[in-house]
Amino acid sequence: MTAGTAGAAGAAPGVVVTGIGATTPLGGDVPSSWARLLAGESGVRELPHPWAGEVDVRIAGLLATEPVEELGANRCRRIDRIQQAAVVAAREAWRWAGAPAVEPERLAAVVGTGVGGVSTLLAQDEIRKVRGLRMMSPYAMPMLLPNGPASAVALEVTARAATLAPAGACASGAEAIVLGAMLIAAGQADVAVVGGAEAPLAPVTVAALDRLGGLSRRGGDLAGAARPFAADRAGFVMAEGAPNLVLERADHARARGAEVLGVVAGHGVTSDAHHVTTPDVRGQIRAARAALHAAGLSGTDIAHVSAHATGTPVGDQVEADAIAEAVGLHPAVTSVKGATGHLLGGSGPLAAAFALLTMRDSVIPATVNLECQDPAIKLDVVAGAPRPAVVDTALVQAFGFGGHNVAVVLTKG
Secondary structure (H helix, E strand, O other): OOOOOOOOOOOOOEEEEEEEEEEEEOOOOHHHHHHHHHHHOOOOOOOOOHHHOOOOEEEEOOOOOOOOHHOOOHHHHHHHHHHHHHHHHHHHHHOOOOOOOOHHHHHEEEEEOOOOOOOHHHHHHHHHHHHHHHHHHOOOOHOOOOOOOHHHHHHHHHHEEEEEOOOOOOHHHHHHHHHHHHHOOOOOOOOEEEEEOOOOOOHHHHHHHHHOOOOOOOOOOOOOOOOOEEEOOOEEEEEOEEEEEEEHHHHHHOOOOOOOOOOEEEEEEEOOOOOOHHHHHHHHHHHHHHHHHOOOOOOOHOOEEOOOOOOOOOHHHHHHHHHHHHHHOOOOOOHHHHHHOOOHHHHHHHHHHHHHHHHOOOEEEOOOOOOOOOOOOEEEEEOOOEEEEEOEEEEEEEOOOEEEEEEEEEEEO
């Protein structure tokens, strides 16, 4: 995904953000999620599912508000939980943007996911085994496919320019931002609803990540289980949720008098081709530098970094080293995952949404649970309490298993 240079960056001139929406473990919408993040609260809870006793890790970031409250029972029966969350977030983002008057053929939907409709897959297979094929839902296939969230959002807003569903593991939603910006910059759309969605809480996914050694086992300390950048970090907390952004061609937004939350100034996408789960600092450095180059900025111009930092011993250190090399030690850094848990494919757009609010409100949220920063991490990580600061530029990062690296530069609108 490039703008003239192979394998590195893509500029997105004239692409702005006019709406954000999210349903998260902190709240059922953006204002409530933002308020609880600034208050240093946590959305991590004990798993209430009947199967929780089958797994060793029994905590997760659970949605604060059930989608059925917004969508109704009939709609929810026909779409997987991941699609439900995506539609709830898209509705809020679309309302926030003022429901842009745009021809459907000029409107795109790009929503990524790392896991897809795993709950439907498992539930329908159990029905098949116990009750027979004819008792399976006729909606099972569209509910379990990984393009489900993108398709559901496209149907919600009548997007006919393109419906794309990147599946880059935990970088999926950040890839969606890049793809949406590229569609607009290339003249193929005027508006794009972009983001990520995840509803990964199932016994096989929890057990698989635990078997990999990725999950925090601080089961007796629910609120303190996710500890990005901390000396005693020991893994991440899985979470469900969906954040969406409305991207828009700048002149299109100006013509209708829309509020501009920020500008997608540049982005970089790289691949490690190194190891399926262990990150390579070089790939992360290249992504950040590519995003800066596309934005026409240098590392010294970045005031704030919304880090991927999930709370794993290796991942946080590699990212910290990459930030120090590509950007420097001066930016105020935060990770929202101490409060929300890790939304996997939804993590990048959620970090972007909070970065936009950071610029709007001139306050950087603290990294929740960072009581003692790892001395090997030399970054200026915001901890303890939110930090008042005028922020005009922010770097948002997301990385995924398989070597996916995405960096997005946002500037104040």
